[in-house]
Amino acid sequence: MSKKVRVRFAPSPTGGLHLGGVRTVLYNYLFAKKHGGDFILRIEDTDQSRYVPGAEEYIFDCLRWCGLEPDESVQHGGAFGPYRQSERKPIYREYAEKLIAQGDAYYAFDTPAELESMRENYKTEQNPSPQYDHTLRLKMRNSLTLSPEEVTALLTSGTPHVIRIQMPGTGSISFTDMIRGEVSFDMATVDDKVLLKADGMPTYHLAVVVDDHLMQISHAFRGEEWLPSAPVHIRLWEKLFGREAMPAWAHLPLILGPNGKLSKRDGAKYGFPVFAMNWTDPKTGETVEGFRERGFLPEAFINLLSMLGWNDGTEKEIFSLDELVQAFSMERVHSAGAKFDYEKAKWYNQEWLRGKPVQEIILALRSQFESLNSLNSLNSLRLERIVELVRDRCHLLTDFKEQMSYFMEYPKTVDVAAIQPKWNVEKTAFFQALMDRYGAMESWSAASLEESFKTLATEQSIKPGELMLPLRIMLVGGKFGPGVFDIADILGKEETLHRIGVLIPQLANN
């Protein structure tokens, strides 16, 4: 029988969680759940120099928001911990030493300066970036070129060193990618990657192989940017645990920005979020906006991400997470990268907003806008009517703020210029009379307000069309929003009369 499906994602706590990262998590998650397996989250904190405090918690917060909680992780426990790479340090050295004993790796004592001068010295026009590979390793200071005595002496004296894989200078290596099929590499073109760093921490290359083995990972899905280093990982599997035990690989297509691989800079540059949630770098204080704060619903965020490189073969585009789990298959994941389209992203959110009960929208709005929480229960009822009225005009949760603002307080700006040129004494008279009529009304409803308005207009021989816009400007402040009489209805008698009354003298005097 096939072993249980176990997939893992290994974020590095060095910053925010971007679109591509969340999508990788999502596809891992979907595949695992579809096959009744586990989704493991391992923290890739090997590079201490870039480790940012708070980033680890941030990653979990993002996943929680998206509804993609791992089954095993630093925070959730599990049988294969620890899940933080820094806490697994001794394990990696053991396997690195094993490779050396087998003759598949070696110690290298080259200093950063020596490496730099190597790259400088061997740089040519044909080869601008020489690699530490089979053509150059015998010219460097390592356990291949030094005598055993020298090596022992350097080691015992505590000389800083790394362990490098020794890639063969001939032959090729190939594997089957679930998305791309057979991929093969000429081993002579692959360099001797560092496996264990001078500080004793593993590089990704060693860690991913050792951990995938120890954590019994059955499927390894990651971004396409890892494809070039796949031969190193395949080689490590061959030498350490055997190819039969190796997980199935899938290299996901990249999510592209307007210019190549999506970067966090693109967000600021083109005006859309690139991170799941706001991320503030504690070192620089710089904040990059997240989809959540921009007003996206998690369902929509997940949905739009899922469709960037995958579809179910039908014309269905709106999927809940549960539906995705059902419909997902790695066979239908694309091989080509997908350019992120913010306009379409907003459309997904609009669709999700449309299908949501008012109460849930209000709940989401309350969590986003503190000011809404101060409303009492009576206003809460009013809030429901308002949300129902403006929801069709909103793509994002944040759009509600603007759409609802004139219900909550007097309009911040009033576009008097839109009606001033056509204002006259007849209109002044009309609105004064309207205030009397409205003031005397017993039943305050949109229908009765409209009827009364039109009757008065007819009596005074003014076309209602001439008066609708002025009324709107008075109540809303601009040329937007739902029907004026609905607005007046919700505003209530007192506030409606106040807003009309305030503007009449202004218009009449100019």
Added chain:
RNA sequence: GGCCCGUUCGUCUAAGGGCUAGGACACCACCCUUUCACGGUGGUGAUACGGGUUCGAAUCCCGUACGGGCUACCA
């Protein structure tokens, strides 16, 4: 430069050798609407190029071009 991956409307994509290359976003027009949206109807718009294989190619093969990724003691 080298290695690897990729290429269908502007964007996301459907079509796994056989209808007029279908849908969605965006855009345009019209309808609805005495505002702005929503909605409805319709429209513009694509198989990168060149060779093969085949009765027949978007689809399979080769080449070219273009795009992207990698080329760190980062992931």
